[in-house]
Amino acid sequence: MSKLQLKIVTPEKEIYDGEVEMVTVTTPDGEIGILPYHANLMAQVIPGELRIKVGDKVVPMAIGSGLLQMSDNTLILATDMAEKAEDIDERAVEEAKERAKAALEQTLTDEEYAVSLATLEKALAQLKVKRRHHHP
Numbered sequence: 001m002s003k004l005q006l007k008i009v010t011p012e013k014e015i016y017d018g019e020v021e022m023v024t025v026t027t028p029d030g031e032i033g034i035l036p037y038h039a040n041l042m043a044q045v046i047p048g049e050l051r052i053k054v055g056d057k058v059v060p061m062a063i064g065s066g067l068l069q070m071s072d073n074t075l076i077l078a079t080d081m082a083e084k085a086e087d088i089d090e091r092a093v094e095e096a097k098e099r100a101k102a103a104l105e106q107t108l109t110d111e112e113y114a115v116s117l118a119t120l121e122k123a124l125a126q127l128k129v130k131r132r133h134h135h136p
Contacts, residue, residue: 002036005074006052008061008082015061015082022053023075025068034068034075041070045079047118047125049132060085062129064122081122085133093130097123 003019023034026048034041045066052059066079100120108116 004034004036004038004070006077007074008050008063008077008079010079010082016052018054020052020054022051023077024049024051024053025063025077026050034070037073038070038075040072041068043068045077047081047121049125049129050077050082060129060133062122062126064125065118081126083126083129085129090127090130093123093126097127 001021003021004023006016006018006020006023007014008016021036024031025034025045026032027043028046031048032043045063045068047064048062050061050063052061062081062083062085063077063079064081066077068075068077097120100116100123103116104113104120
């Protein structure tokens with residue numbers, strides 16, 4: 001079966017580098033699936049769930065905002081957050097969500113509002129992925 005090379009990078013580190021069968025990611029226009037040899041593409045990604053199909057397994061991750069570029073059968077995803085479902089600390093994320101919601105109710109500058117909203121969107125993405133793929 002054909003594969004594509006996937007690289008996921010955040011400002012802190014490289015999160016993933018390997019061959020995969022398919023990647024599903026959320027853009028402002030909706031969810032897209034990228035298969036091997038997809039046409040060259042550059043797109044914005046928004047906070048949500050990223051699914052990586054590797055063999056028979058699907059690896060779910062929560063991702064933040066960023067960009068993806070597909071070129072020469074290599075997909076590079078640059079994002080401000082990427083966490084596997086099992087690495088998400090649900091309680092810490094819930095607390096961050098509540099702090100962000102409280103901050104949004106205050107009088108904020110445009111920049112403070114944007115930062116708080118981005119924090120809230122990332123927390124909601126993490127909670128969605130964690131709760132959807134929680135296996136006690």
